[in-house]
Structure formats: C-alpha cells, structure tokens
Amino acid sequence: MLFNSLTFAVFFAAVLLLHSLPLPWRAKKGNLLVASYLFYAAWNPPFVVLLWISTGVDWFAAGRMAATSSLRARRGFLALSLLVNLGLLGYFKYAAFALENFVLFVRQFGFDYSPAPPDIVLPLGISFYTFQTLSYSISVYRGESRPASSFLDFALFVTFFPQLVAGPIVRSREFLGQLAAPVRANRRQFGWGLALLTFGLFEKVILADAFLAPVVERVYANAAAAGSADAWIATVAFAGQVFFDFGGYSACAIGAALCLGFVLPQNFNCPYAAVGFADFWRRWHITLSTWLRDYVFYSLISLREGRSGNAIRAGALFATMVLGGLWHGASWTFIVWGAVHGFMLIAEHGLRAAFGGVAFFHSRGFIVFAGGLTIVLTVLSLVFFRAESLNDALHLLALMFAQAPGQLVGALERIEVFVVAGAMLATQIALRNRDLETVFMRFPIWLRVPVLAIPILSLLLVPGDQRAFIYFQF
Amino acid sequence: MLLALVSWELFWRANGFEPSLHDDAMLWARSREQATVQGEDAVVLVGSSRMQMGIHRQTLARATGWPPAIQLAMVRGPSIPVLRHLAADEGFRGTVLCEVSLPLFFGQTEGFVREVEEIVRAYDERTYPQRFEHRLSMLLQGSLVTRLSRLSPTVIRNAIWFGQMPTPRYEGVIAEDRFRYADYAKVQSIPALHRRIRNELAQVEPVPATDAMLEARFAEVEAMRDAIRARGGDVVFVRLPSHAMVLERETKWYPRARYWDRFAAQTDAQWIHYRDDPLLAQILPPDGDHLGVHQARKFSQRLAEILVRRGIAPGPPR
Numbered sequence: 095m096l097f098n099s100l101t102f103a104v105f106f107a108a109v110l111l112l113h114s115l116p117l118p119w120r121a122k123k124g125n126l127l128v129a130s131y132l133f134y135a136a137w138n139p140p141f142v143v144l145l146w147i148s149t150g151v152d153w154f155a156a157g158r159m160a161a162t163s164s165l166r167a168r169r170g171f172l173a174l175s176l177l178v179n180l181g182l183l184g185y186f187k188y189a190a191f192a193l194e195n196f197v198l199f200v201r202q203f204g205f206d207y208s209p210a211p212p213d214i215v216l217p218l219g220i221s222f223y224t225f226q227t228l229s230y231s232i233s234v235y236r237g238e239s240r241p242a243s244s245f246l247d248f249a250l251f252v253t254f255f256p257q258l259v260a261g262p263i264v265r266s267r268e269f270l271g272q273l274a275a276p277v278r279a280n281r282r283q284f285g286w287g288l289a290l291l292t293f294g295l296f297e298k299v300i301l302a303d304a305f306l307a308p309v310v311e312r313v314y315a316n317a318a319a320a321g322s323a324d325a326w327i328a329t330v331a332f333a334g335q336v337f338f339d340f341g342g343y344s345a346c347a348i349g350a351a352l353c354l355g356f357v358l359p360q361n362f363n364c365p366y367a368a369v370g371f372a373d374f375w376r377r378w379h380i381t382l383s384t385w386l387r388d389y390v391f392y393s394l395i396s397l398r399e400g401r402s403g404n405a406i407r408a409g410a411l412f413a414t415m416v417l418g419g420l421w422h423g424a425s426w427t428f429i430v431w432g433a434v435h436g437f438m439l440i441a442e443h444g445l446r447a448a449f450g451g452v453a454f455f456h457s458r459g460f461i462v463f464a465g466g467l468t469i470v471l472t473v474l475s476l477v478f479f480r481a482e483s484l485n486d487a488l489h490l491l492a493l494m495f496a497q498a499p500g501q502l503v504g505a506l507e508r509i510e511v512f513v514v515a516g517a518m519l520a521t522q523i524a525l526r527n528r529d530l531e532t533v534f535m536r537f538p539i540w541l542r543v544p545v546l547a548i549p550i551l552s553l554l555l556v557p558g559d560q561r562a563f564i565y566f567q568f
Numbered sequence: 569m570l571l572a573l574v575s576w577e578l579f580w581r582a583n584g585f586e587p588s589l590h591d592d593a594m595l596w597a598r599s600r601e602q603a604t605v606q607g608e609d610a611v612v613l614v615g616s617s618r619m620q621m622g623i624h625r626q627t628l629a630r631a632t633g634w635p636p637a638i639q640l641a642m643v644r645g646p647s648i649p650v651l652r653h654l655a656a657d658e659g660f661r662g663t664v665l666c667e668v669s670l671p672l673f674f675g676q677t678e679g680f681v682r683e684v685e686e687i688v689r690a691y692d693e694r695t696y697p698q699r700f701e702h703r704l705s706m707l708l709q710g711s712l713v714t715r716l717s718r719l720s721p722t723v724i725r726n727a728i729w730f731g732q733m734p735t736p737r738y739e740g741v742i743a744e745d746r747f748r749y750a751d752y753a754k755v756q757s758i759p760a761l762h763r764r765i766r767n768e769l770a771q772v773e774p775v776p777a778t779d780a781m782l783e784a785r786f787a788e789v790e791a792m793r794d795a796i797r798a799r800g801g802d803v804v805f806v807r808l809p810s811h812a813m814v815l816e817r818e819t820k821w822y823p824r825a826r827y828w829d830r831f832a833a834q835t836d837a838q839w840i841h842y843r844d845d846p847l848l849a850q851i852l853p854p855d856g857d858h859l860g861v862h863q864a865r866k867f868s869q870r871l872a873e874i875l876v877r878r879g880i881a882p883g884p885p886r
Contacts, residue, residue, distance in 0.1 A: 100704035101697060136697035304721045506729050547569050555576055555714050556721055 095136040097291075097346040098299050105133065106350060109255075113354055119276040123250055126354070133255035134218070141217040144182060149252045151178040152227040156234040156241040168235055175231035179224040186216055191424030219259030221421055225385055227252055230266040232389050239267050247273040256350040260343050262361040263381040269356070277355035286531055289546060290349025296549030297342030304556060305514050306335040310480065313502050317486040321500025325477075325493040328503065331511045332480045333473045334518050337365065340379070364522035366472070369465045371438040374472060382418070390414045408443070412436035422479070427487055431478035438471060469519070577714050583733070584754070585713040588741035591643070593690035594702040599746055600691045602638050604659040608800050609634075614650045615641040615667025618808040618857050621739065621748045623665075623871075624864040631872030632881035637665070639746040642684065646672040648788075649684040651803070653691075655792035663880070664796065664803040668831075668839070670822035674785055676775040706744070739858065749861035752854050765856045766813060774821040782830070790835050804880055805831075805839040806871070809848065814856040840874055842867075 095102050112125045135142050155175040159168045184192075190212050200207050230251070233239040242248035251269045279287060313320045313328030320328070344361035351358045365378035375383040394410035412433070419432015449455050474491065481487035503511075525533060537545065589595055603612045611634045613619050619641035629636045640650050647666050654660045667673075672680065709715045723734050738755050740748040755761050777785065793803040807828065810818060832839050842848040847870045853859050859867055875881040 095697065099701050100708070101701045104704065136695075138695075300721070308722070506725065510725070547572075551569060551572055554573060 095133050097343065097350070098295055101136065105129070106353075110353060113278070120246065122276070123246055123273060126255075127246065127250045127253060130250070130253040130255040130258060134253070134258055137218045137259075138215070144186075144217050144220065145223060145253060148179055148182065148224060148227045149249050151175060152231050152252075153242070153245055153248050156231050159231070159234050160241045172231060172235040175228065179228050179231075183220055183224050186214055186220055188420075188424045189214055222261050222263055223252055223258060225263050225382075225421075226265075229263070229385060229389060233266065239265075242266065242270050244273075254351070254356070256347040256354075256356075257358055260340070260347070261379075261381055262344055262347060262359050263385050264358055268359055272356050279353055279355040283352050283355060286534075287349045287352030287354075289534070290345045290352065292349075292546060292549050292553070294342040294345030294347075294349060295553055297338040297345065300549070300552045300556060301514055301518075302335045302338035302342060305510055306331040306338070309503050309507050309511055310335055314480055314482065314486070314490075316502060317481070317489050319500060320490065320493060320498075320502050322493050322496055322498045323508070324500055324502045325490045327508050327511050329473055329477055329480070329490070329494070330515050333366070333476055334511070334515045336476065336479070337362070337518065364526045366469050366519055367465065367522040367526040368468050368472075369461055370442050370468055371435060371471075372442055374468060375435075375439070382421070386414050386418050386421075390417055404447075408440045411439055411443075415439060426484050427478045427481055430484065430487070431475055434475045434478065438475075573714075577712060580713045580716075580719060584736040585716060585719070585734075586736070586741050587710050587713050588716060589706055589709045589743065590717060591742045591746060593687040594694065594698060595706075595742070595744075595746060596640065596642060596687050597691040597694055598702075598744070599638050599640055600653075600688075603640065603654065603662060604657055606635065606638070606662060607659075608661045610660070610662025610801075611635060611637040612654065612662055612664045613637050613639050613641050613667075614647045614654070614664055615806075615808070616645045616647075616669055616672055617641065617643040617739075617748075618669060618810075618853075618859075619665075619667040619806075620746065621750050621858040622808045622853075622864055622867055623747070624749070624861070624868040625745060625747045627865045627868040628872055631869050631884055632875055633883050633885055634663070634881055636745070638662075641667065641746075642687065644672075644680050645684045646677055646680050648673065648785075649681055649688055651789070651792050653688045655795040658799070660796065661799045661801045663801055666803055666805050668805045668807050668828065670807075670818055670824075670827050671774055674777045674782060674822065674827050674831075676777060676781075710744075738855075740861070749864060750855075750858050752860045755854070758854055761855055762813060769814065769817055769856075776821055777827075782827070786831060786834050789831075790837070793835070793837055802880065803837060804875070805837055807839075807841040807843070809842045809851055809853055809859065809867070811852050811854070811856040838878065838880060840871065845870065845874065 095105060109126070109129045112129070113122055115122075117125070131142055131145070134145060152175050155171040159171045162168060162171075193209060193212060197207055197209065230239070230242075230248075234241050242251065247270055248266075250273060251264070251266055254264075254269070257264055309331045310328050313324045314332075341362040348358045348360070359381055361379060361381050363377040363380065365374055368374035368377050391410055391414040394413060395407065413436075415436030416429055416432045419428045419430070419435070422428045422431070454460060474494070477490050477494075478484075478487045481490060534542065534545070603610050611628075611632075613623055620639060620643070623637065623639075625636050625639075628634070647668070651664065651666055654664060671677065713719065718734055718737070727733050736754055738750050738752055740750050742748060752758070796803055828839075828841060832841075840848075842851070848867065851859065851863050851867050851870075853863070872881060876883040
C-alpha cells in the first residue's frame with residue numbers, strides 16, 4: 095500500500111479510529127499488528143510469509159541467546175539469525191545479479207554457460223525489515239538489549255506499518271519500550287503527525303513526481319541523446335527527486351506513527367547542507383548509516399582487534415560503504431556509488447587528521463567552500479545511483495565535463511529544476527542546525543496556515559499518477 | 569481552503585471542462601471482466617480510438633437487439649492482442665466486433681502492440697487492493713474536473729508560461745463504459761485541425777507487412793476466430809470510416825487488394841467494410857479517424873441494420 099494512495103487514506107482513518115476506541119492495550123497492539131499485515135499484504139499477500147519467517151526466527155534466536163551463557167551456543171543462534179535473514183535477502187535480491195556475474199566470469203574462461211534468467215520477485219521492504227530484525231538479534235547477542243518479553247510486541251516491532259517497507263530502520267530499544275504501556279497521541283503529536291504526513295506527501299507527489307521525475311526519466315532513459323546541460327540538469331533534478339521521494343516517505347512514516355502516539359527516529363536532517371561526507375552520512379538515511387556503522391563497520395574493526403591502525407579502519411570503512419551501496423540494489427552502479435562514498439570518507443578522514451589543527455580549515459570561508467564541494471561531489475556520485483548501467487553513468491559523467499550539444503530538457507523545465515532544487519538547498523541550509531517542528535511552531539499563525547494549506551491544496555488539485563517510492567525497490 | 573478548491577473546480581467547469589475517468593489499464597480491466605461475466609450475451613468492441621468513438625452504445629443496442637456493448641477498444645490499440653486474449657479465455661463466449669485498421673492490424677506496430685499487451689497483462693495480474701484503489705479513484709475522477717490529467721501541473725505550467733490556456737478536447741469524456749463521443753463543435757477550426765493531422769501523418773513512416781507475415785497473421789486470426797466460435801461466440805471484422813486524407817495515405821502503404829480483400833477472400837469470416845455500403849461510405853470523420861457523436865449514431869444504426877440483415881444480430885425487439 096502506498097502512502098500516496100486513496101486506499102491508504104481509508105486504511106489509516108480506520109486504524110486511527112480503532113486505535114482511539116477504549117480497548118485494552120493488548121487488543122490495540124493486536125489491531126495494529128493485523129493492520130500492518132494487511133498493509134503489507136495489499137502488495138503481495140504470499141510474501142507475508144517471509145515476514146513471519148523473519149519474525150519467528152529472530153524471536154526464537156534472541157530468546158535462546160538470552161537464555162544461555164554458552165558463547166558457542168549464542169554464536170550459533172546469531173548465525174541462525176544471520177543465515178536466515180541474509181539468506182532471504184541474498185536469494186530474493188542478489189541471486190539474479192550473482193548468476194549474471196557468474197555467467198560473465200565463466201565466459202572469460204571459454205565456457206558457454208547460458209542459464210535461464212531466474213524469475214524472482216523482490217519482496218517489498220525486505221532490505222528494511224531484515225536489517226531491523228537483524229539489529230535485534232545482534233544487539234541481544236552483544237548484550238546491548240534484552241529480548242522482547244512478548245511475541246506480540248516483537249511482531250509489531252518488526253511489522254509496524256508506517257516503517258515496514260522503507261524505514262526508518264528502527265532499533266528494538268527505540269520501539270519495544272513504547273509498547274510496554276498504552277500510548278495515544280496527544281493533540282500536539284497528532285497535529286504535528288498530520289503536518290508531517292502532509293509535508294511528506296507534498297514532497298513525494300508534487301515536488302518529486304510532478305516536477306522533477308519527468309526530467310530525470312527523460313534524460314536517464316535517453317543517455318545517448320543527452321547533451322551536457324541535460325546531464326547536469328537531470329542529475330541535479332535527481333538529487334532533488336531522491337531526497338523528496340525518500341525524505342517524503344520518511345516524513346510520512348514518522349508522521350503516521352506519531353498520529354498513533356509512537357515516536358520513530360529521524361531519518362533525514364538537511365543532508366544537502368552537510369559539510370563533508372561524514373556529516374552527509376550523519377544527515378542522509380540516518381537509520382541506515384548508523385546501522386551500517388554499528389553492525390558492519392564496528393564488526394569489521396573488531397575482527398582486527400589489536401591491529402586497529404588507520405589502514406584497517408580505512409579498509410573497514412570502504413568495505414562498509416561498498417556493502418551499503420550494494421544494499422541499495424543488486425547492480426554494479428550501486429557498488430560504485432558506495433565505493434565513491436567510501437573513498438570520499440577515507441580521504442576526508444585523512445585530510446582531517448593531517449590538517450584538522452590548521453585554523454584556516456575552520457574559517458567560515460573554508461566551511462562554505464567545503465559545503466559547496468560536498469554537494470557537488472554528492473550530486474556527481476548520484477549519477478551512479480540513478481543510471482541504468484555503468485556505461486550510461488560513465489557516459490553521462492563524461493558529458494557533464496564536455497560541451498556536448500543536445501536538448502532533452504526545455505528552458506522552462508530547466509528553470510523549474512533550478513527553482514525547486516535551489517529552494518530545497520536554501521531550506522536545508524536554513525534548517526541545518528534546527529528542528530523543523532520547533533521552527534514551524536514558532537511561526538505566527540498567519541504563516542502556519544499557508545505553509546500547511548498550500549501543500550494540502552496542491553495534493554487535492556494535482557492529479558497524481560501514483561508512482562511508487564524509489565526506495566521501495568531496495 | 570474549501571473556497572479555493574471550489575473556485576478552482578468552478579473555474580475549469582466554466583471553461584467547458586467536464587469530469588472524465590482516466591482511460592487506464594484498470595478501467596479497461598473492468599470492461600474486460602464484463603466480457604467474460606456476461607457469457608454468451610457479451611458483445612465486445614475491439615480496436616483503436618476509431619472504434620471507441622465510432623460506435624454509439626445505445627443506438628447499437630437498440631438497433632441490433634443485443635445488450636449494450638462492452639468497449640475494449642483503446643487509443644492506438646491494435647486489435648490483435650485483445651482478440652488473442654479473448655480467444656484464449658475459455659470463459660469468453662460472446663460476439664466480437666473487431667476493428668480492422670490496416671496499419672494496426674497488419675502492419676508492423678510492435679510498440680503499440682506492447683502497450684496493449686501491458687494493459688492486458690495488468691488485467692490478468694490485478695489485485696483486490698488495486699481494484700479498491702481504482703474504485704476510490706473513479707469516485708474522484710468522475711466528480712472533479714481538477715482530477716483531469718489535462719489539468720496536470722505540466723499543462724497548467726504551460727498555460728502560465730506560454731499563455732496557452734488548456735481547452736476542452738473534442739474527443740469527449742470517458743465514463744465507466746469507456747465509450748467516447750466526439751463533439752466537433754468544440755473544434756475552433758476544422759481546416760486547422762486537418763493541417764495539424766496532415767503534419768502528424770507526414771511524420772509517420774508506416775512499415776508494411778511481408779507476405780510471410782500476412783499469411784501468418786491470416787492464419788492466427790482465423791484460429792482465434794475459430795476458438796471463439798467453438799465456444800458459441802463469433803467475430804465480425806469491421807473497417808471503420810477514414811477521411812480522404814487518411815485513406816489516401818493508408819491506401820498507398822496498405823493497398824486494399826493486398827490486405828483487406830486477401831484477408832476477406834482467405835477467411836470465411838464475417839466482415840464489413842464501410843466503403844462497401846453506400847450509406848456508411850458517406851459518414852466521414854472530420855478529424856480523419858473519429859466520428860462525431862451524431863455520426864456515431866448514424867454509423868451504428870446502419871451497421872446494426874447490416875448485422876441484422878446478415879443474421880448476426882437478432883434485430884430490435886418487435
């Protein structure tokens with residue numbers, strides 16, 4: 095079910111109504127669980143079984159880990175959780191990619207191997223909920239969290255519909271505690287939750303889909319016919335589209351949860367106002383970057399305990415970012431995108447170590463320069479994120495630094511892209527160190543009304559075409 | 569906010585716009601479902617926008633004695649993929665009026681065929697949540713002109729930027745039955761429309777079929793017709809009218825003798841070519857391909873008389 099669908103509006107109204115009835119807390123949690131399975135099944139009912147497998151295995155593994163003091167047994171149960179979750183993810187998401195590359199590999203040695211392409215449908219949100227359940231098992235294994243005391247609570251933690259298919263990736267300690275006692279949104283939470291839903295839908299339906307997506311699709315689907323200006327404009331447009339799409343989804347998820355009284359972690363915090371790549375990853379898809387840091391990067395570092403030199407850290411960082419890229423999709427373009435970010439992070443850490451003490455590098459002028467450089471490099475890296483193939487990506491990047499003719503994007507669309515992208519950048523810079531809710535609540539009422547009314551009116555008046563969220567494919 | 573919404577809606581209504589459903593895969597699927605549900609009573613229209621706008625539903629029903637027809641034609645839609653789908657459906661036992669537009673029926677139009685196949689596939693794969701979503705969307709689309717795709721941000725943006733105010737189209741609105749009735753009173757200048765159509769036609773380079781392709785197509789069409797007949801249904805092939813400017817070009821690339829006449833001679837199918845009937849031949853679409861609503865009534869009446877005369881339709885109840 096898409097947030098930007100009429101079905102969701104009906105579904106959410108029914109869920110809110112049920113949640114407001116004077117029912118026992120356990121019954122309300124049961125309602126939310128059933129609603130969450132319905133939300134997921136609306137896309138493809140059989141795949142609910144995968145959710146049940148992931149939920150059952152991690153419930154069992156974490157429970158057994160907590161019950162035993164044997165390190166060997168604990169490792170065994172952790173291995174079970176990793177095997178099942180990563181096995182599901184590997185099969186559904188990476189099997190076709192692995193086979194394709196295996197075929198290319200063996201052909202290098204003269205073997206004419208042509209297997210039938212596997213017909214595997216990627217289950218919606220599998221990358222998100224497997225990471226969420228894995229974080230639970232790993233944190234119980236490490237002793238950072240206690241296992242959930244109720245299966246109902248745990249199942250709801252895995253399945254809670256606002257964050258089920260595209261995050262934020264919630265940690266058990268952030269959510270299970272909220273299930274212990276009855277929660278219901280107060281007026282402020284409910285109002286702000288609805289406002290976030292509105293802003294999120296506006297970002298997705300109007301800014302991402304109506305204004306930016308057509309330009310991006312036209313150029314990236316016709317890379318061979320694009321000119322230099324087209325390549326730049328489409329890539330800038332994609333930077334806006336992917337932020338509004340995924341940031342919009344996250345805002346909807348957080349808003350919907352808040353309307354029910356649950357607080358989900360922030361997932362985006364003005365990423366294009368970042369100064370440096372480390373700062374960027376503290377602001378972009380925050381719940382994924384912290385997951386990768388806590389469960390991949392630290393795990394890789396701990397494997398090399400006692401030899402934690404700069405080279406080891408750099409290697410672990412690079413590997414983490416490549417895996418992060420691969421998490422986004424089974425394609426070499428995502429691997430290269432992750433590798434580019436890994437390389438940038440290593441370079442930044444190196445520069446900080448070498449020049450961090452020099453006063454010039456803390457001057458306002460340099461910070462502005464570094465911020466500008468960060469956004470330019472981030473946007474350039476997005477070419478790999480969006481391109482259909484590595485060849486297309488390299489072609490578009492080459493175009494961006496050439497003077498190739500071609501005009502797939504008209505003058506009016508160019509202006510639109512720059513206005514929307516410019517407004518996005520200006521807003522993010524203005525809100526860089528501020529909380530959106532605080533800023534909004536400080537607005538006088540005459541300003542708050544249009545800030546909310548314009549998105550609502552736009553959503554009602556614009557006939558959207560219900561594109562799926564970009565991150566659903568991950 | 570409500571005032572703004574109502575004003576926006578009234579503004580476009582005052583400019584002649586009417587609510588219209590989006591003629592998408594889900595709307596087509598609703599009609600396609602009926603084609604099977606109605607069993608041997610189903611009368612199905614297959615083809616392109618010519619068929620969608622060329623038949624008047626009530627007139628055809630009244631004059632043939634058939635139940636109101638189910639519209640499965642679609643814009644730029646070759647008939648073959650839909651006919652194939654009906655022939656393969658063991659539950660379909662109705663009568664098909666299948667449009668034969670020579671370029672779309674016999675020519676090499678892979679792109680259009682793929683589009684239709686996608687719509688047909690969407691019917692096979694649709695889910696209950698999709699149907700529910702579509703029902704909700706229909707409620708809005710059928711009530712508000714502001715849900716028209718013609719009033720999308722791109723169109724409004726152009727209106728503001730280039731001063732091109734969107735105007736209602738003559739091709740008519742789409743209701744749940746998917747029939748469209750053109751109103752040429754909405755066309756400001758027919759000569760200008762002809763100029764535009766001639767320009768568009770000049771940009772299209774038709775790809776005629778080879779002999780082998782034609783033979784394969786004849787055989788496939790016959791097999792499909794036989795499959796439908798075996799279940800008690802029938803297929804009648806109909807050539808709908810074209811204006812001289814379209815016909816001239818079509819005849820050049822798809823001569824009647826090589827395509828239609830050969831097809832008619834090689835199959836024992838029922839077929840009706842508008843040029844073979846003096847009354848039908850007089851009904852010419854003003855924009856080249858699409859009849860106006862009054863013409864559609866006349867055409868349907870005459871077509872029904874032919875169908876009754878040939879014993880295909882029972883005729884109006886006495």
